[in-house]
Amino acid sequence: MTSPLTDILFRPDAFFENILAGHENLKIPALIILAGGIIAAVLGYLMGEQPATMMAGIMPGMDTIVLITAVVGAFLGTFIFWLIVAGLFYIISILFKGEGSFNRTLEVVGYGYLPQVIGSVITLIAAIEYLPRVAIPALTKSALEDPAMIEAATTALMHDPAMVEFTQISTLIAIVFMLWSANIWIFGMKHARGLSPRDAAICVGVPVVLYVIYVIYTLGAM
Numbered sequence: 001m002t003s004p005l006t007d008i009l010f011r012p013d014a015f016f017e018n019i020l021a022g023h024e025n026l027k028i029p030a031l032i033i034l035a036g037g038i039i040a041a042v043l044g045y046l047m048g049e050q051p052a053t054m055m056a057g058i059m060p061g062m063d064t065i066v067l068i069t070a071v072v073g074a075f076l077g078t079f080i081f082w083l084i085v086a087g088l089f090y091i092i093s094i095l096f097k098g099e100g101s102f103n104r105t106l107e108v109v110g111y112g113y114l115p116q117v118i119g120s121v122i123t124l125i126a127a128i129e130y131l132p133r134v135a136i137p138a139l140t141k142s143a144l145e146d147p148a149m150i151e152a153a154t155t156a157l158m159h160d161p162a163m164v165e166f167t168q169i170s171t172l173i174a175i176v177f178m179l180w181s182a183n184i185w186i187f188g189m190k191h192a193r194g195l196s197p198r199d200a201a202i203c204v205g206v207p208v209v210l211y212v213i214y215v216i217y218t219l220g221a222m
Contacts, residue, residue, distance in 0.1 A: 008111050009180075012187040016108060020191045024103045029110020036113055037078035039120040044074030046127045050163075053136050054153055085109050085207070089189055092203045098193030108188025112181045119177030123170045130169075133162035171219045175212055182208040 007015035048070030052063035086109040090102050137153035157163060182204050190200040 005114065008114050008184060012112075012184040013190075015111075016188050016191040019111075020104065020108075024101065024107060026103060026107055026110065029107050029113070032110050032113050032117060033078055033082050036117045036120055037075045039117065039124060040078050041071045041075040043120065043124050043127055044070040046124070046131055047074075050131065050134055050136050050157055051154070054138070054157065082106070082109060082113065088207045089185065089203055090193075092206065093189060093193045093195060093199075096193075096195055096199040096203065098189075098195050098199075098203075100193045104192040105189070108192045109185060112184035112188055115177045115180035115184070119173050119180075123173050126166060126169050126173070130162050130166035134160045134166075135162075167219065171215055175215060178208060178211065 004015070004019075045067060048067045052066040052070075055066055056063040083106075086102070086106045089109065090098075090105045093105075134157065137156050158167075185204045185208075186197070186200045189195055189203050190197055193200075193203075195203060
């Protein structure tokens, strides 16, 4: 007998057929998103330490502001992502005459976020390994009078070999686990909105493919 978490990851069609036969329940999906948000916040802190350290010499307290912004932004961003993705899937599914409430779509998107949580843990491990190796440029108060200094320091930070390697690894992880989530979401939308497999695949595939293209383009622009 398999566990519900295993079913979500590897038997999503059967999982959603069973779970969506009952009443709407956002509790477990919300807990999955919460777990993702907490991990994202920790990762945001680690990612924010470099620019925070760089900014510390410019203005007292600037490092704290940078870190708080990074942590809060990463945490809230996870919930915003949940709402945006559910909204996109719901709107696109209207074109295919999908039926079912928006809460049902939120529910399946929340369940399908589970691979993202796993991916975030792997990315966090990579961050712990790579980020301490990054050389952080030092800035002083004089940088306030010369924005070019801040831009040059930021460029140097982002092009540090350890930072570049971490960015490449984290991007690959993001793509792989997003595609895994997409597979789950397809079956979720099929059951939540009463779509055919083809229509559900289009509903999920269009936003996900655009996201992957954007991520790859962003990586290439570095």
